[in-house]
Amino acid sequence: MPVARPETSDSRVIAHVDMDCFYVQVEQRKQPDLRGLPTAVVQYNAWKGGALIAVSYEARKYGVKRSMRGAESKEVCPQIQLVQVPVARGKADLSTYRNAGSEVVSILSRKGRCERASIDEVYLDLTDAAETMLAEAPPEILEVIDEEVLKSHVLGLNSEDGNDAKESVRKWLCRNDADRRDKLLACGAFIIAELRLQVLKETEFTCSAGIAHNKILAKLASGMNKPAQQTVVPFSSVKGLLDSLPIKKMKQLGGKLGDSLQSDLGVNTVGDLLQFSEEKLQERYGINTGTWLWNIARGISGDEVEGRLLPKSHGSGKTFPGPQALKTFASVQHWLHELCQELSERLQLDLDQNKRIAHTLVLHATAYKVSDSDSHKKFPSKSCPLRYGTAKIQEDALSLFQAALREYLGSYTAKIQGSQNNHWGITSLSVSASKIVPIPSGTASITKYFHGHLSCSSTKQSQNNLVEEGNESYSEVNVTKPQIEFPGEETMIKYAETSSDQLEDKIDLLNDQNPCCSSKNQARDEFTQETVPVSTSGSEHCSGMNQSQLMKNYSGEEPCVKLSMPSLNRQEQKRKAVKDKGTCSILRFFKNQDPSCAPQKLELVENIEDVKAPPLSPGIQSRSNNCLDHNRSELSKERPEDAGDSNACGSFQMNKEGEEHGVTILMKLTPQSLTSYHQKFNKKCVPGSGLKSGITR
DNA sequence: ACGGATATGACT
DNA sequence: TAGTCATAT
Numbered sequence: 001m002p003v004a005r006p007e008t009s010d011s012r013v014i015a016h017v018d019m020d021c022f023y024v025q026v027e028q029r030k031q032p033d034l035r036g037l038p039t040a041v042v043q044y045n046a047w048k049g050g051a052l053i054a055v056s057y058e059a060r061k062y063g064v065k066r067s068m069r070g071a072e073s074k075e076v077c078p079q080i081q082l083v084q085v086p087v088a089r090g091k092a093d094l095s096t097y098r099n100a101g102s103e104v105v106s107i108l109s110r111k112g113r114c115e116r117a118s119i120d121e122v123y124l125d126l127t128d129a130a131e132t133m134l135a136e137a138p139p140e141i142l143e144v145i146d147e148e149v150l151k152s153h154v155l156g157l158n159s160e161d162g163n164d165a166k167e168s169v170r171k172w173l174c175r176n177d178a179d180r181r182d183k184l185l186a187c188g189a190f191i192i193a194e195l196r197l198q199v200l201k202e203t204e205f206t207c208s209a210g211i212a213h214n215k216i217l218a219k220l221a222s223g224m225n226k227p228a229q230q231t232v233v234p235f236s237s238v239k240g241l242l243d244s245l246p247i248k249k250m251k252q253l254g255g256k257l258g259d260s261l262q263s264d265l266g267v268n269t270v271g272d273l274l275q276f277s278e279e280k281l282q283e284r285y286g287i288n289t290g291t292w293l294w295n296i297a298r299g300i301s302g303d304e305v306e307g308r309l310l311p312k313s314h315g316s317g318k319t320f321p322g323p324q325a326l327k328t329f330a331s332v333q334h335w336l337h338e339l340c341q342e343l344s345e346r347l348q349l350d351l352d353q354n355k356r357i358a359h360t361l362v363l364h365a366t367a368y369k370v371s372d373s374d375s376h377k378k379f380p381s382k383s384c385p386l387r388y389g390t391a392k393i394q395e396d397a398l399s400l401f402q403a404a405l406r407e408y409l410g411s412y413t414a415k416i417q418g419s420q421n422n423h424w425g426i427t428s429l430s431v432s433a434s435k436i437v438p439i440p441s442g443t444a445s446i447t448k449y450f451h452g453h454l455s456c457s458s459t460k461q462s463q464n465n466l467v468e469e470g471n472e473s474y475s476e477v478n479v480t481k482p483q484i485e486f487p488g489e490e491t492m493i494k495y496a497e498t499s500s501d502q503l504e505d506k507i508d509l510l511n512d513q514n515p516c517c518s519s520k521n522q523a524r525d526e527f528t529q530e531t532v533p534v535s536t537s538g539s540e541h542c543s544g545m546n547q548s549q550l551m552k553n554y555s556g557e558e559p560c561v562k563l564s565m566p567s568l569n570r571q572e573q574k575r576k577a578v579k580d581k582g583t584c585s586i587l588r589f590f591k592n593q594d595p596s597c598a599p600q601k602l603e604l605v606e607n608i609e610d611v612k613a614p615p616l617s618p619g620i621q622s623r624s625n626n627c628l629d630h631n632r633s634e635l636s637k638e639r640p641e642d643a644g645d646s647n648a649c650g651s652f653q654m655n656k657e658g659e660e661h662g663v664t665i666l667m668k669l670t671p672q673s674l675t676s677y678h679q680k681f682n683k684k685c686v687p688g689s690g691l692k693s694g695i696t697r
Numbered sequence: 698a699c700g701g702a703t704a705t706g707a708c709t
Numbered sequence: 710t711a712g713t714c715a716t717a718t
Contacts, residue, residue, distance in 0.1 A: 703717100
């Protein structure tokens with residue numbers, strides 16, 4: 001829940017950084033010839049040329065859109081370059097993009113608390129850094145100002161022609177009598193410009209950013225001027241911005257809630273929301289959402305930047321549309337094996353690189369069923385404790401699938417056998433691992449953290465370890481955990497917690513086959529028999545572990561979850577802010593590709609060999625809950641009208657883009673009438689609210 | 698026959 | 710807790 005910051009609401013400096021058509025950039029870095037050409041990344045291509053999942057800005061000019069088919073894109077842009085997403089184990093493999101995202105995070109996390117929001121987006125809390133800069137090297141004393149900073153877009157700033165633009169931005173940035181909040185944002189703009197340049201130098205990727213007093217505004221701003229630009233939202237421009245902003249452009253309001261607002265309350269812009277009292281909104285949408293909406297209408301949000309550089313879960317899935325639906329148990333088993341293999345590999349990598357362990361395995365699937373009264377019932381999700389080791393994961397996932405299938409089919413017992421079956425089909429499958437926590441530091445039994453087995457792992461190299469921030473303490477995470485050793489298997493882990501480096505981390509676990517404790521359900525599959533007790537065994541699972549090695553490569557990260565821990569990146573770095581690179585700008589970077597800036601490429605792709613489907617073995621159990629569905633959604637209205645791309649925002653969007661190697665030449669900002677904005681900072685937030693409520697005293 | 702593969706967070 | 714939904718890209 002949002003923690004109230006004392007004092008003056010939002011004088012925080014928050015930034016949202018968004019990579020520009022990221023997958024395309026990753027492919028263009030790999031194949032420089034593609035730079036500057038209309039390009040798109042497609043996954044699979046057998047059917048209509050594949051689906052586009054990223055489109056370069058050059059291609060967008062031709063009307064190419066995400067979610068077009070490759071063939072379609074060729075129609076509007078015949079020269080478009082289509083690059084396929086790597087495929088491994090018969091499915092799309094996004095690891096190269098994940099790794100590239102990590103490279104970026106490791107750079108962006110240098111100046112303040114950083115939250116990895118997705119594979120290509122992060123939020124930064126630059127408050128401390130901005131304050132330090134303001135105190136030690138405020139903009140007004142700088143003589144040289146980075147080009148990139150001058151190219152910032154400042155909402156509400158009146159600047160007519162292009163020449164004038166930079167000059168007025170410069171004035172705004174360096175104004176001596178500015179509101180303190182504006183000065184902080186100005187510092188944020190400097191810091192972000194520098195970070196973006198750093199990202200460019202080290203990774204060759206461009207990104208766009210928004211700098212504002214809270215996350216939601218920063219996010220909104222980052223999408224306003226793309227690619228390769230940054231936008232600042234001064235406090236005084238907030239009202240002007242929101243008043244005319246289409247409600248659905250606001251994060252979280254792009255779906256059903258936004259539809260409901262429009263159709264049920266006639267709210268079309270965020271400004272329209274102002275007419276409703278908090279009570280009114282709460283009565284219709286619930287306490288938390290109501291308060292959240294009331295705050296959002298005023299540009300208020302107390303949502304904090306989390307301080308998390310790593311993902312909270314890992315998943316691997318695939319869809320099997322229509323004709324490809326899986327209709328035999330064997331095919332399901334085959335795909336589950338592939339998916340689990342990928343998942344296991346990623347988990348092992350996470351363990352090796354970040355010293356984290358996932359505790360829960362979840363299986364999701366979607367299925368259809370013909371002629372059955374409740375043929376609309378959804379295929380239930382199932383989960384169980386996660387045991388490390390590819391084979392174990394495969395086995396457990398299969399068991400979960402069986403349990404779910406039985407439940408899905410209900411009394412409808414089919415005793416079909418081998419091949420086909422006319423009753424059901426699986427149209428998507430996915431396995432994921434969640435509840436990932438850092439391994440305890442110290443020698444205490446780590447064993448316990450492995451619910452079982454560590455497979456022998458071929459610890460892959462680790463190249464990019466983000467989070468190198470050398471923070472050494474994992475500590476607090478489990479101070480509370482009592483340790484209980486598993487009799488019989490002593491595992492010693494030497495792995496110093498403090499001397500953060502040379503640990504030979506190595507977990508020597510006993511080898512073993514040791515069957516685990518999970519009670520097994522004997523049911524093989526619904527083809528061969530129908531009753532299967534799904535026992536819910538207690539939970540501890542035994543273990544036996546094969547051996548595994550933990551690599552060095554530290555990664556530090558705050559313990560996830562909310563163990564209030566002082567943010568790590570927080571230390572002050574005396575902002576030498578701008579200085580050194582006086583005039584380096586992103587534009588220039590591309591103009592004169594300075595070879596010296598070339599980053600070291602990392603080897604990111606790897607192939608995996610196939611695996612033969614091992615004999616299946618039932619294992620796990622799951623708490624089979626009988627899920628009754630009583631889905632009541634307060635917002636039932638459905639209004640599938642899609643707002644294509646995400647760029648653009650109401651009256652504030654105003655730039656033209658002219659490309660040149662992925663860089664845009666910006667245009668002017670349109671003047672915006674800004675009325676002073678009086679807000680009432682006296683609404684409290686409801687802790688734990690669904691949509692995090694705003695706070696600010 | 699779909700936008701696919703992921704991911705996060707809230708609610709019950 | 711587990712499982713479902715909503716949202717986003």
